[in-house]
Structures are given as C-alpha cells and as structure tokens.
Amino acid sequence: MADILKKIIDYLNNDNLSEAFNLCENNKDNKIEHLILNVKGVIFFKQQKFEKAKIEFLKSIEFDKSFIDPYKNLFKLNLKEQDYKSAINNGKKVIELETSKNPISYFNLALAYDLNKDYKKAIDLYKIVETLNFKEKNILFNNLAKCYLGNQNIYEAKNYYLKALHFDHNDKLIVNNLLILFLRIGDKENSEYFFNKAQEIDKNYIEFKLNKSEYLLFQNKIEDAINCLKNIISESKNYVAYTKLNKIYSMIGDLKKSVEIIDQAIIEHPNQIDLKFTRGTQHLIEGEFEKGWEFYEFRDSIIKDDTFKNLKTWQGENLQDSTILVTSEQGMGDVIQFSKFLINLSPLCKKIDFILFDKLLPIFKKKFKNINICSKSEIYQNKYDYKISLGSLNKYFFKEKNSNSSDLINFNEDRKKYWEKKIKNKKKSIGLVWSGNFFGPKEPTRSIELKKFDELLKLDFNFYSFQNEIWDRDKKYFKDSNLIDYSNESFTDIISIIQNLDLVISIDTFFLHLACICNKETWGLISANSEWRWYEYYKYNSYKSLKIFRQSNHKNWDDIIYLLQKNLTDKFLI
Numbered sequence: 001m002a003d004i005l006k007k008i009i010d011y012l013n014n015d016n017l018s019e020a021f022n023l024c025e026n027n028k029d030n031k032i033e034h035l036i037l038n039v040k041g042v043i044f045f046k047q048q049k050f051e052k053a054k055i056e057f058l059k060s061i062e063f064d065k066s067f068i069d070p071y072k073n074l075f076k077l078n079l080k081e082q083d084y085k086s087a088i089n090n091g092k093k094v095i096e097l098e099t100s101k102n103p104i105s106y107f108n109l110a111l112a113y114d115l116n117k118d119y120k121k122a123i124d125l126y127k128i129v130e131t132l133n134f135k136e137k138n139i140l141f142n143n144l145a146k147c148y149l150g151n152q153n154i155y156e157a158k159n160y161y162l163k164a165l166h167f168d169h170n171d172k173l174i175v176n177n178l179l180i181l182f183l184r185i186g187d188k189e190n191s192e193y194f195f196n197k198a199q200e201i202d203k204n205y206i207e208f209k210l211n212k213s214e215y216l217l218f219q220n221k222i223e224d225a226i227n228c229l230k231n232i233i234s235e236s237k238n239y240v241a242y243t244k245l246n247k248i249y250s251m252i253g254d255l256k257k258s259v260e261i262i263d264q265a266i267i268e269h270p271n272q273i274d275l276k277f278t279r280g281t282q283h284l285i286e287g288e289f290e291k292g293w294e295f296y297e298f299r300d301s302i303i304k305d306d307t308f309k310n311l312k313t314w315q316g317e318n319l320q321d322s323t324i325l326v327t328s329e330q331g332m333g334d335v336i337q338f339s340k341f342l343i344n345l346s347p348l349c350k351k352i353d354f355i356l357f358d359k360l361l362p363i364f365k366k367k368f369k370n371i372n373i374c375s376k377s378e379i380y381q382n383k384y385d386y387k388i389s390l391g392s393l394n395k396y397f398f399k400e401k402n403s404n405s406s407d408l409i410n411f412n413e414d415r416k417k418y419w420e421k422k423i424k425n426k427k428k429s430i431g432l433v434w435s436g437n438f439f440g441p442k443e444p445t446r447s448i449e450l451k452k453f454d455e456l457l458k459l460d461f462n463f464y465s466f467q468n469e470i471w472d473r474d475k476k477y478f479k480d481s482n483l484i485d486y487s488n489e490s491f492t493d494i495i496s497i498i499q500n501l502d503l504v505i506s507i508d509t510f511f512l513h514l515a516c517i518c519n520k521e522t523w524g525l526i527s528a529n530s531e532w533r534w535y536e537y538y539k540y541n542s543y544k545s546l547k548i549f550r551q552s553n554h555k556n557w558d559d560i561i562y563l564l565q566k567n568l569t570d571k572f573l574i
Contacts, residue, residue: 005032008039017043034063038070050077068097075108084116103132107140114143119150138167142174152437152469154185172198176207183211183218184444185472191218206232210240213248220555222252237268246278250529251445251554255285273298284532292532293395299330314386316396319349322385326354329390335360336513337533340405341393342371353379354390363491365410373408406517415496423500428572429462431498431515432483433506434525435471446508446527448557450474450481456565457481461572464501466494466511503571505564508534516543523567525560526550 004027011020021043027036041056054077057070071093078087091109098105110125126144134140141164148157158181164174175198182190195215198208209232216225226248232241242265249258259282266275280295314324326342329335335357342354352371356364364373423429435447451474457463465483486497495518498504504515504522508530515522522543526534528551549560 004029005035008036012039012042012046015046017046034060034067034070037063038067038073041070041073045073045077050081053077066097068094071097075112079112079115082115084112087112088116101128101132103129103134106132107134111143114147117150119147122147123151138164138171138174140164141167142171142177145177149181154181154472157181170201172201172205172207175201176205176211179211180214183214186218188218191215206236206238210238210244213241213244217248222248239265239269239272242269242275243278253528253553255282258282259286281532285535289395289398293398296394297392299391308387311384311387313392314388317386319386322349323351323353323383324349325379325384325387326352326393327387327389328355328357331510332357332360333508333510333513334391336405336510336517338390338393339364339408341390341397342368343407344397345393346370353384355379359491363410363495365408368408371408406519409495409517410492411499411518412492412496415493416499419493419496420500423462423464423497425462427460427462428502429464429500430568431464431466431501431504431506431511433466433509433511435467435469435474436507436509437469445529445554447471448507448525448561450477452557452561456561456568457483459565459568461568464497466506503568512546513543516546519545522546523564524548525557525564528552528554 004023008020008023011017011023021040024036024040024043027033037056037060041053041060044050044053044056054074057074057077060067060070071090075087075090075094078084078090088109091105091112094105095102095109106125107129110122110129113119113122113125123144126140126147129140130144141160145157145160145164148154148160158178161174161178161181165171165178168174175194179191179194179198182194195212198205198211202208209228213225213228216222216228226245229241229245229248232238233245242261246258246261246265249255249261259279262275262279262282265272266279269275276295277298280292280298283289283292283295286292308325308327311325324345326345329338339354342352346352346369350370354371354373355376356373358375361373361375366373432453434450434453454477463481463483465478465485466487467478467485468487470478486494489497491514495514498515498518498520501520504511504520505525506512506515506522507525508527512522512524522545524534524546526548530550534548534550549563551557551560
C-alpha cells in the first residue's frame with residue numbers, strides 16, 4: 001500500500017501525470033481507495049479538468065467523510081472557479097476536522113469570506129489568525145485593511161496597511177494600496193510620500209505606473225495624467241490603463257474620446273465584459289437605446305449571480321398564464337428607479353415574484369396586484385416559467401411613462417404622523433446628502449466637501465442629515481454644524497421623515513431615488529460626468545418631483561452651491 005502511494009506521489013511531484021493516473025486506475029486495494037480517489041482529483045485539477053476533479057474529491061469523501069485532504073482540495077477548486085459559497089462550506093469542514101487551530105486553515109476561510117464580500121465575518125476570522133502563529137503578517141494585515149475598507153472603516157484600514165508595511169517596508173502591493181488610500185482621502189503629504197516611495201522601489205512596476213496617473217489627477221495635472229496612460233497603452237495595451245483613461249475623458253465631459261478609447265479597448269480585450277457594459281452606457285448617453293440596452297445586458301456576467309441559472313430568461317415571449325421571477329439590480333438606487341417596470345410587466349403575466357434586497361423589504365408593499373415582493377429565502381419552493389433581472393426590463397418598457405415606483409411603496413401613516421409632530425415648526429425643513437460610499441465606483445467626482453455648503457447651512461432652515469458615512473475631511477465640520485442627524489433611523493422612519501420635509505437636496509445616491517419615490521420635491525446635485533440616466537432625464541424619467549442641478553465642469557461645485565442658495569431664497573422668500 002505504502003509503495004503504491006509513494007510511486008504515485010513521486011510521479012505527481014515530477015508532473016508525470018499519466019503514469020500517476022495509470023497506477024491509480026490499477027489499484028486493487030479497497031483500504032486506500034479514498035486516498036486514490038483524492039489523488040485522481042489532484043491529477044484532474046493539475047490538468048484543469050475541474051469538473052472531473054470535483055467528482056473524484058466527492059467520491060473520496062463518500063468513502064471516508066473524516067478524510068480532510070479532499071475538503072482542502074475542493075476548497076482550492078472552489079476558489080479557482082470563484083464559487084466562494086462552496087469554498088466557505090469546505091473551509092469550515094477543514095477547520096472542523098482539524099484537531100488543533102491551524103492558522104492557514106483559518107486564513108483560507110477568512111479569504112473565502114473576504115472574496116465573497118462578507119467583510120465582517122472575514123475580519124472576525126482574520127482576527128483569530130492574528131492570535132495564531134501565522135508567519136506572513138504583511139499579507140494578513142493587508143487583507144484586514146482591505147476588509148475594513150469594504151466596511152467603510154477608513155481609520156482601521158489605514159492602521160492595518162501601516163502595520164503590514166512594518167513587516168516589509170518595500171512591499172509593492174502595500175505601498176500601492178497606501179498610495180491609493182491617501183489619494184482618495186485627499187491627504188496631500190502622505191500621498192506625495194508614498195508616490196515618491198513607489199518611484200524609489202520600482203517605477204516600472206505596472207501598478208505604480210497606473211497610479212501615477214491618479215497622483216497626477218490629484219494634482220490637477222489632467223493632460224499629464226492622460227499622457228501617462230497613453231504611454232502605458234502604447235507600451236503594453238494594458239486593460240486597466242484603458243479603463244482609467246476612459247474615466248478621465250468621462251470626467252472632463254469628452255464623450256467622443258471616451259467612446260473612442262472604449263472601442264479601442266474592446267478590440268484589444270474582446271473578452272473583458274465590463275468594457276462592453278461601459279460601451280452600453282455610452283450608447284444610452286448618445287440616445288442609441290437599442291444598442292445601449294443590448295450592451296447593458298453584459299452587466300449580468302459581471303454580477304455573476306448563478307442562483308437561478310437553470311431558469312429560462314424571458315426575452316419578450318408571450319407571458320399569458322406564466323409566472324416570472326424578477327431579480328434585484330446592482331444597487332438599491334437601481335432597484336427603486338427600475339421597480340416601476342414591474343407595473344408595466346404585471347398585466348402581461350399571471351404572477352410576478354420580485355426578489356428584493358433585505359434592507360428594502362420593509363418599504364415595499366408585500367403584495368401589489370399580482371406582484372409578490374419577497375426575499376431570496378422565500379422563493380426556493382416556487383416554480384417559475386421565466387426569470388429576468390429588473391434592469392433588463394428597460395429594453396421593453398424604458399420609453400413608457402405611465403408608471404411610477406411610488407405605487408409600490410408602503411407608506412406608514414402612523415409613523416408619518418409621529419414625525420410630523422417631531423419635526424414640524426416655523427422653520428422650513430430640508431434633508432441633505434452630500435457624499436456617497438467612500439470607495440464606491442462613482443467616487444470621488446459625485447461627492448461634495450461639506451464645507452462648501454457653509455453659506456447654505458447658515459440660512460434660516462432646519463437641515464437634516466441622512467448621510468450614512470461621514471468622510472474624514474467632513475467630520476470636524478459636521479460636528480460643528482447645525483445639521484440634525486437622522487441617518488441611523490430605519491428605512492420606514494426615513495420615508496416618514498422625508499414625507500414631512502419641505503425639500504430634499506442630494507447628490508446621486510440611493511437617497512435621491514428614495515426621496516423621489518416619496519413624491520417629495522427633490523433637488524439632485526449631479527456631476528458633470530454623471531451616469532447615463534441623468535442625460536435625458538426630463539425626457540424619459542418618471543420622477544416628476546426631481547429638479548436637476550448639473551455641474552458645468554468636473555472641477556466646479558461652487559457655482560452649483562451658489563445656485564442652490566439663490567433657488568432656496570427665491571422659493572421660500574427669505
């Protein structure tokens with residue numbers, strides 16, 4: 001038995017896979033069958049035959065459920081296939097079967113949660129690893145920092161990046177991460193320090209070269225940033241350089257060059273799905289809706305939600321007597337804006353089950369005509385004829401204006417009356433949101449420094465903040481301001497508060513959409529390089545209560561703030 005296994009392992013170590021496999025196939029000893037099956041799985045894995053590998057690992061487990069190796073191998077396979085939920089399950093099993101706390105096993109499980117974007121659980125496990133004898137502290141602390149960023153905890157992220165750097169002062173990844181962090185929070189001194197450090201370590205390192213453009217942008221050297229990225233593209237056709245250059249052209253409002261660079265990128269990188277999705281949004285900005293919605297469908301490949309992969313996708317077929325499952329969109333703002341299409345879809349079919357983000361469940365009507373609002377956990381036992389993503393309804397109903405998302409919203413009259421008593425007084429009441437998620441994809445161009453509202457906040461109104469996250473740059477001013485914070489209230493109560501306000505002012509966030517479906521007069525502060533949905537807003541959007549204030553260029557919010565002040569004084573006759 002030992003001799004056969006030794007020979008197989010020797011062949012494996014020398015990458016003689018065919019001989020190793022032949023020995024496995026010729027094995028007659030049932031006592032080592034679980035070992036042999038696991039080895040066959042490893043062979044298939046090395047050959048990148050992942051489905052066959054998975055079958056052998058599962059067979060090995062069937063022979064001996066206490067044998068730990070196939071669970072470890074399945075974990076690796078799951079990560080390879082980006083099946084993080086299965087990786088988590090197998091990682092848990094590995095820890096369960098081990099007789100003592102293995103720091104590598106805990107690290108691996110934390111990594112699976114990390115990749116699945118369950119940052120809280122990942123942090124808890126990384127913290128356990130921190131107490132164990134895990135040797136690669138720089139990697140551990142870098143991952144912890146990344147997770148804290150995912151949870152919008154910039155302070156802890158910064159601390160752990162610096163801890164990671166302590167163990168390796170020249171770690172390129174960590175230096176690069178610190179450079180990005182300090183650029184984003186607007187720390188001029190540290191940005192300059194880590195940029196210079198990056199140049200000293202290796203100025204030809206591709207991540208440093210790419211983020212040189214970010215540093216130049218931070219210094220407002222736009223042409224230099226553009227030339228920096230053009231040089232990278234000419235040298236290597238680097239995919240990230242294309243995306244960064246596209247963002248700059250979008251930021252400065254040069255749609256023509258933005259389109260040109262994405263078209264070029266698609267030629268060079270035809271398998272990069274996000275490029276095609278970006279091109280779709282450009283088509284929408286240009287008013288080319290047929291092409292736009294066609295390319296918009298590529299977002300499903302980016303999201304990679306395979307939960308209902310076996311269901312047939314609706315593509316305009318007759319839905320008479322059919323049931324259809326509608327899944328939520330990319331963000332909560334998208335869900336609110338596109339949910340109006342459910343009302344357009346409703347007359348065409350027998351029943352709609354709409355899977356909603358758990359956070360939004362309390363504010364949507366549980367039942368509306370034949371539309372059933374539910375969570376993912378409620379629909380597993382149901383049968384459906386078709387499925388479709390909520391945003392995909394755009395291509396069928398986008399030009400129709402006979403529906404409104406507010407019809408689906410559950411307004412609580414008791415809570416409305418409660419908040420009416422609490423906030424109504426002689427002063428006009430105004431809700432305010434000025435920034436988004438710190439590391440969100442739309443940052444930092446859509447967010448406004450709170451201090452810029454200084455003169456506005458001195459006006460004789462009651463200003464209410466619904467800001468979920470206060471950036472470091474705004475914390476002191478926020479503390480000293482007269483803003484009343486209602487950000488921690490439930491969604492049900494926030495809706496009730498909105499109903500009692502005189503006006504809402506918000507940048508392009510979920511809150512903007514929320515205020516609009518409450519049919520509250522809302523002033524949207526929209527950046528010069530805004531999303532497609534705001535370009536033809538008045539022509540196609542159903543938010544009748546929304547007024548747009550758009551930047552004339554990406555640098556200037558001051559003119560918008562001044563215009564707000566003038567409009568406020570005119571509106572309320574101050």
